[in-house]
Amino acid sequence: MNKPKISMEELVSYCKRRGFVFQASEIYGGVAGMYDFGPYGVELKNNLKRLWWKEVVYKNTNVVGLDSAIIQNPKVWQASGHVERFNDPMVDCKACKKRFRADKLADVDSTDVKELTDIIAKLDCPNCGKHDWTDIRQFNLLMKTFLGPVEDDSAVAYLRGETCQGIYTNYDNVRETTRAKLPFGVAQIGKAFRNEITPGDFLFRQREFEQAEMQMFVHPDEASKVFAEWKQARMEWHQSFLTKENLRFREHGENERAHYAKDAWDIEYNFPFGFKEMEGIHNRGDWDLSRHSKYSSKELDYFDEASGKKYIPWVVETSVGMDRLFLATILDAYHEEKVGDETRVVLKLKPELAPVKVAILPLSKKPELSKVAQEVFASVAGEYNVEYDETQSIGKRYRRQDEIGTPLCVTVDFESLDDKAVTVRDRDSMEQERVKMSELKEYLDSKLS
Numbered sequence: 163m164n165k166p167k168i169s170m171e172e173l174v175s176y177c178k179r180r181g182f183v184f185q186a187s188e189i190y191g192g193v194a195g196m197y198d199f200g201p202y203g204v205e206l207k208n209n210l211k212r213l214w215w216k217e218v219v220y221k222n223t224n225v226v227g228l229d230s231a232i233i234q235n236p237k238v239w240q241a242s243g244h245v246e247r248f249n250d251p252m253v254d255c256k257a258c259k260k261r262f263r264a265d266k267l268a269d270v271d272s273t274d275v276k277e278l279t280d281i282i283a284k285l286d287c288p289n290c291g292k293h294d295w296t297d298i299r300q301f302n303l304l305m306k307t308f309l310g311p312v313e314d315d316s317a318v319a320y321l322r323g324e325t326c327q328g329i330y331t332n333y334d335n336v337r338e339t340t341r342a343k344l345p346f347g348v349a350q351i352g353k354a355f356r357n358e359i360t361p362g363d364f365l366f367r368q369r370e371f372e373q374a375e376m377q378m379f380v381h382p383d384e385a386s387k388v389f390a391e392w393k394q395a396r397m398e399w400h401q402s403f404l405t406k407e408n409l410r411f412r413e414h415g416e417n418e419r420a421h422y423a424k425d426a427w428d429i430e431y432n433f434p435f436g437f438k439e440m441e442g443i444h445n446r447g448d449w450d451l452s453r454h455s456k457y458s459s460k461e462l463d464y465f466d467e468a469s470g471k472k473y474i475p476w477v478v479e480t481s482v483g484m485d486r487l488f489l490a491t492i493l494d495a496y497h498e499e500k501v502g503d504e505t506r507v508v509l510k511l512k513p514e515l516a517p518v519k520v521a522i523l524p525l526s527k528k529p530e531l532s533k534v535a536q537e538v539f540a541s542v543a544g545e546y547n548v549e550y551d552e553t554q555s556i557g558k559r560y561r562r563q564d565e566i567g568t569p570l571c572v573t574v575d576f577e578s579l580d581d582k583a584v585t586v587r588d589r590d591s592m593e594q595e596r597v598k599m600s601e602l603k604e605y606l607d608s609k610l611s
């Protein structure tokens with residue numbers, strides 16, 4: 163494993179210090195597996211989502227978007243197989259009462275209870291060193307709630323465990339309203355919820371997280387080809403802004419695949435705790451549409467005009483966790499550089515992803531400078547996130563902007579009052595250029611594009 167540029171502890175502290183990520187309900191001691199995105203975090207995450215949407219929806223003539231409800235009819239989750247099979251194996255140490263995910267404890271990519279039991283039988287508890295295990299039990303990950311005032315079994319509903327189920331239930335609506343012919347895809351970004359046994363590794367394993375999923379509906383004979391194309395395209399997309407060496411494919415073994423998957427590959431990223439899944443690409447066969455057709459009694463066959471035949475489309479899915487992508491993006495962009503005797507932290511994000519695109523920094527708080535700097539701000543603000551900052555020394559303000567990845571800083575100094583020009587500093591090269599105020603917006607636009 164490469165030595166990480168930053169440890170997880172340092173990363174968590176940096177994300178908090180710089181307003182990217184806060185522990186949810188921190189003032190009450192937090193809540194396991196939940197995080198809040200601060201002022202710069204929400205910008206970076208929105209930029210990542212926009213980048214994904216452009217790539218998956220706008221670049222493909224046959225992919226459209228959707229935003230479905232988080233809570234669906236509970237039958238959706240019975241049909242999808244999640245009520246019955248969306249389980250993680252769990253085991254407890256009877257001596258110290260610590261709970262483990264059995265496959266993580268056994269350190270294998272398998273959910274086979276017999277295999278896990280055999281491995282764990284040879285292990286001592288990593289927490290207390292004793293050897294006194296409970297049997298392995300299956301724990302369902304769906305989060306429950308109640309709809310309406312009566313909290314009985316008839317009112318149980320589920321927070322979605324994956325966003326794609328709302329795509330399958332709308333398959334026919336989308337097909338009809340867009341007059342789409344196979345193959346066509348539907349994409350969605352949104353929150354998903356899983357009652358993880360052991361949330362951890364910061365944003366990596368949460369109980370509330372965000373997914374960006376695309377479901378391609380295809381003829382069964384086309385599924386393998388479409389799967390291979392999307393698998394490759396998704397890797398190339400990640401490689402367009404993350405270091406190639408930090409990315410790799412991993413194929414799921416038979417005992418590891420989710421209940422719906424005929425074929426499953428992960429795109430893994432080299433996190434400080436090793437290569438781990440960031441995106442899943444799955445051939446889901448006809449599992450989803452045939453189950454929904456059966457449980458809802460609505461025919462979801464596709465009528466192929468060319469052949470005059472009807473069939474249930476197969477689904478090729480790409481599913482990336484936005485929070486894991488967020489983590490990987492910060493880790494990848496994070497650099498520490500020697501500048502003279504000092505070390506500067508710089509987040510080398512591509513401009514499209516940077517939370518703040520431009521910072522306007524008057525050299526001092528003198529009212530005559532502030533006035534001009536405010537005018538400069540007004541002349542460039544509106545289309546992208548521009549920050550105005552007149553506190554602290556200019557050196558400290560540059561470092562602050564470097565740390566959040568701002569590509570360009572604009573300094574308004576006393577000369578600006580006379581020559582109507584400002585100094586623009588580039589984040590990566592730290593080179594400075596004098597630019598006329600009247601040409602500033604055009605200059606910034608060209609640098610940021």
Ligand code: GAP
Pocket residue numbers: 323324325326356358365366367368369370371372373375439440441442479481482483484485486
């Ligand atoms: N619809 C398919 C599906 O949900 P998955 O492999 O279970 O497949 C897809 O999840 C992606 O969602 C994962 O690759 C991961 O990036 C993200 N993800 C899953 N569980 C997560 C969790 N507990 N916390 C953060 N992200 C998670």
